[in-house]
Amino acid sequence: MNAIIPLALDTLSSAALIFFAAVGLTLVFNVLRVLNVAHGSFYSIGAYVGASLCLFIVSRQLNPYLSFVALLFSAVLVAVILGPLIESTLIRWTYGKSEAVQILITFGLFLILEDVQRIVFGVQSLYEDAPMRLMGSTAIGGIVYLNYQIALIAMAVLVVIGLRLLIKHTRYGRLITAVVFDREMAQSIGIDTNRIFILAFSLGVFLAALGGALAVPTSGVAPGLGADTMVLAFAVAAIGGLGQIEGAALAALIVALARVLAIYFAPSLDAVAPYAAMLIVLLARPYGLFGSITARRI
Amino acid sequence: MIRTLIFALGVLALVVAPTVAPWLEFVLTIAIAKGFAALGVAILLRAGLISIGHAMFFAISAYGVAFFAGSGISDFGILLVLSVVVAGLAGAVVGAFLVRYRAIFFAMLNLAVSMVFYALFAKLYGITGGTDGMPVPVPHVFGLVLSEPAFKNVLFYGSVALMVLVGFLVHRYLDSPLGHALSAVHANEVRLEYLGVPVWAVLLVAYVLSAMLAGIGGAISAFAIGRVVPDFAFWTASGHLVLVAVFGGIGGVPGAFIGALFLELLHTKAAAYTDAWNLIVGATLIAVIMFLPKGLYGLFSRSGVSAQ
Amino acid sequence: MSAPILQARDLHVEFSGVRAADGVSLDINEGEFLAVIGPNGSGKTTLLNLCTGYVRPRSGSVLLDGHAITGLTPRAITRRGVARAFQIPQLFSDQSVVDNMMLALAAKDGLWTMVRPLGSRARRDEAIALLDLIGLRDDRNRASRTLPEGHRKLLDIAVALALKPRLLLLDEPTSGVSTLERFSLMEALMSALRQRSITALFVEHDMDVVARYANRVLVWNAGTIMAQGHPNEIFKDERVLKNVVGVA
Numbered sequence: 085m086n087a088i089i090p091l092a093l094d095t096l097s098s099a100a101l102i103f104f105a106a107v108g109l110t111l112v113f114n115v116l117r118v119l120n121v122a123h124g125s126f127y128s129i130g131a132y133v134g135a136s137l138c139l140f141i142v143s144r145q146l147n148p149y150l151s152f153v154a155l156l157f158s159a160v161l162v163a164v165i166l167g168p169l170i171e172s173t174l175i176r177w178t179y180g181k182s183e184a185v186q187i188l189i190t191f192g193l194f195l196i197l198e199d200v201q202r203i204v205f206g207v208q209s210l211y212e213d214a215p216m217r218l219m220g221s222t223a224i225g226g227i228v229y230l231n232y233q234i235a236l237i238a239m240a241v242l243v244v245i246g247l248r249l250l251i252k253h254t255r256y257g258r259l260i261t262a263v264v265f266d267r268e269m270a271q272s273i274g275i276d277t278n279r280i281f282i283l284a285f286s287l288g289v290f291l292a293a294l295g296g297a298l299a300v301p302t303s304g305v306a307p308g309l310g311a312d313t314m315v316l317a318f319a320v321a322a323i324g325g326l327g328q329i330e331g332a333a334l335a336a337l338i339v340a341l342a343r344v345l346a347i348y349f350a351p352s353l354d355a356v357a358p359y360a361a362m363l364i365v366l367l368a369r370p371y372g373l374f375g376s377i378t379a380r381r382i
Numbered sequence: 383m384i385r386t387l388i389f390a391l392g393v394l395a396l397v398v399a400p401t402v403a404p405w406l407e408f409v410l411t412i413a414i415a416k417g418f419a420a421l422g423v424a425i426l427l428r429a430g431l432i433s434i435g436h437a438m439f440f441a442i443s444a445y446g447v448a449f450f451a452g453s454g455i456s457d458f459g460i461l462l463v464l465s466v467v468v469a470g471l472a473g474a475v476v477g478a479f480l481v482r483y484r485a486i487f488f489a490m491l492n493l494a495v496s497m498v499f500y501a502l503f504a505k506l507y508g509i510t511g512g513t514d515g516m517p518v519p520v521p522h523v524f525g526l527v528l529s530e531p532a533f534k535n536v537l538f539y540g541s542v543a544l545m546v547l548v549g550f551l552v553h554r555y556l557d558s559p560l561g562h563a564l565s566a567v568h569a570n571e572v573r574l575e576y577l578g579v580p581v582w583a584v585l586l587v588a589y590v591l592s593a594m595l596a597g598i599g600g601a602i603s604a605f606a607i608g609r610v611v612p613d614f615a616f617w618t619a620s621g622h623l624v625l626v627a628v629f630g631g632i633g634g635v636p637g638a639f640i641g642a643l644f645l646e647l648l649h650t651k652a653a654a655y656t657d658a659w660n661l662i663v664g665a666t667l668i669a670v671i672m673f674l675p676k677g678l679y680g681l682f683s684r685s686g687v688s689a690q
Numbered sequence: 691m692s693a694p695i696l697q698a699r700d701l702h703v704e705f706s707g708v709r710a711a712d713g714v715s716l717d718i719n720e721g722e723f724l725a726v727i728g729p730n731g732s733g734k735t736t737l738l739n740l741c742t743g744y745v746r747p748r749s750g751s752v753l754l755d756g757h758a759i760t761g762l763t764p765r766a767i768t769r770r771g772v773a774r775a776f777q778i779p780q781l782f783s784d785q786s787v788v789d790n791m792m793l794a795l796a797a798k799d800g801l802w803t804m805v806r807p808l809g810s811r812a813r814r815d816e817a818i819a820l821l822d823l824i825g826l827r828d829d830r831n832r833a834s835r836t837l838p839e840g841h842r843k844l845l846d847i848a849v850a851l852a853l854k855p856r857l858l859l860l861d862e863p864t865s866g867v868s869t870l871e872r873f874s875l876m877e878a879l880m881s882a883l884r885q886r887s888i889t890a891l892f893v894e895h896d897m898d899v900v901a902r903y904a905n906r907v908l909v910w911n912a913g914t915i916m917a918q919g920h921p922n923e924i925f926k927d928e929r930v931l932k933n934v935v936g937v938a
Contacts, residue, residue: 119486119490121434121489121490121493174668177672182430183485183486184430184432184485185671186486187432187434187485187486187489188432188624188628188667188668188671189667189668189671189672191434191489191621191624191664191667192663192664192665192666192667192668192671193664193668194621194664195618195621195660195661195663195664195667196660196661196664196665196668197664198618198660198661198664199657199658199659199660199661199664200661202657202658203657203658203661311497311616311617312497314493315490315493315494315497318490318493318494319494322487322490352505352506353502355497355498355501355502355505356498356501356502359494359495359498362494363479367479370482554804554805554807555804555805557807557808557809558803558804558805558806558807558808559793559796559797559800559801559802559803559806559808560801560802560803560804561804561808562789562792562793562796562808563793563796563797563801565782565785566782566785566793569782569783569784569785570780570781570782570783572780573780573781573782573849574797575763575764575765575768576742576764576765576768576773576774576780577768577793577794577797577798577849577853578765578768578769578797578798578853579765579797579801580765584801587804
């Protein structure tokens, strides 16, 4: 029993990070009907910026508690800079065009961002666990828990609840729902769909970048993180059903579980586990657990 | 008639080039190899399917060469055939699942599967040599033992010959009912079903064929470089193939090879100045999509008309 | 009239609570030209879809030449000799008219070759002959999306004919076609059907077309067959006139 709880915590906090990586993808798909092949890059860019800021704080011996702020701040920074820029130039250009165009454009973006990261941040892996160390650990009943992991889980839950509240109970949420339901109709009644799209896209970028930044104290960042995250995020979004936020949460749990089981039984196959899980789910339900051909509801 | 002439001249120029500039031989061999793989991607493009993971078949075949060579098979021809067959089998297995999907799902699933292969190649150190990769020895050709430079010559001319032969066959395929059915899938899949055509089977044939073409490329590359590494399967490699395939989408079979040639030469020149090759490829891809006229093989036409 | 080509027995179909077919049984006899009329939303197209396999009945059976086809896919049913023409023409828009025809001919037999070209001499000749039959010969090299609507409908029907079917199902062949072109379309269609001894079922709104070309009429209303018979009798039936034709 004593081994199970830390394991469960590992799984849940891993699921939390996976959820952050995927929820933005599925949200952007829901609102903009675009599956951004470059989405994983936002995760890794968030991680790089977060790691760089943390390392800077530590190296200048500034107040270590600023590292928390740094992580959150990086996500905001990335979202505010990249979100509107990319949406209004590349993504917007693809609206109304065939899906092939969407795939090629976002794939091209993926390639560009891959090299941009390499140029800006170098090829070394970065790691800074100050935030995690600072949060310390708690001991309950003889078992030691890392508070950071608990915080991650709590944040993920907050995001799920927050998104639901945002969509159902705020003005922006209602506008988004209208746009999702019928874009043309929304435009014809005067909704500024461009603003909504920028908002939704930037929110997606923020969530991904946040996930990446929050992952720095646990797993750091290295080249290739963007691609790995991209396919993982897609697997999660596919399992949950494209566009389904709660589905992504459940799927993240499934994938984290699959990974943990793989590490336990066949460590060299841990990369395969999420896709094996995806394969099984898609064979049974081609559109994911909660997805459907006309999955248009948030 | 004129086109055949231009084409023949092109091939001639290709054959003669290394005698003029010997350093070109390697570059051109690699270009032809990538042309094959890009042709595979271009075939699927006809059906509106974009595979952004096709480098996996390139890698599978390359590793196949390394494996078979390592287990005692030393004949060039046999190694080539075996590795292409392996790539085809992998294509059949992967394709059987993947061709149920369309558009973005198809693309992403291809990417996901290719990254799984990459992870396997990189992690299974005992079998694949991990990130160090596997060596590819110089094979025998028709029973003759050749020096490495001599073999590289044979490889080059062999690749050119293969390019002409296989290119011709692919051209015939694209002109056949099966090839036309491929474009029809993109144009109006519903109609095809109501013509009694098994769309899944048509697509699977195309997928296996495209995997084998990528396999030819992978085998040639393995021999040319003398080493196989997991990076052969990395997604950026697939990205380069997609860019070339998009050129091929315009120019058909020759387009894929011309595009590959152009890109490989560009890569060689650019490498002297910058490391950011992915950035160039990505930006070029975006530029091509945004600024090229709409006649890109109906790739940009809205497909999927509902019947009832 | 001889043996029934198609037999439907006791079909039940429901869509979100609406009974599109409520215990329907019917026969389509060989050589018939059967029209299905009825008010909008009564489920006429559902009948077509049941015959093509697009819709699966909750209960009941459909037999083609005595063999059960209930539950088979449209593709399988097409291969057994049932062809469908669509209300909105389903064509390969960027291909030429003759290419559309040749692909249909190849789909019927000769698809599985990677070596012989689609546009072989024999196939091209056959395609042009068929286009001649239907009156589209002169347009054969035009991209099908550049054709006027009436010709697109004809092409859609021609593509279905290229499959050499036993039974042709048409979904409102004259809708979207100008009144002027309507009869030339029907004349071309009828002549092709007669020449090739093809049985046809068509859903139609235009009563003039029905009166003139059908040799039996099925009146569909609220999921059942309200009446059936020769057009002359049907158009005198008061219930039909009230519910379907709209004459009090």
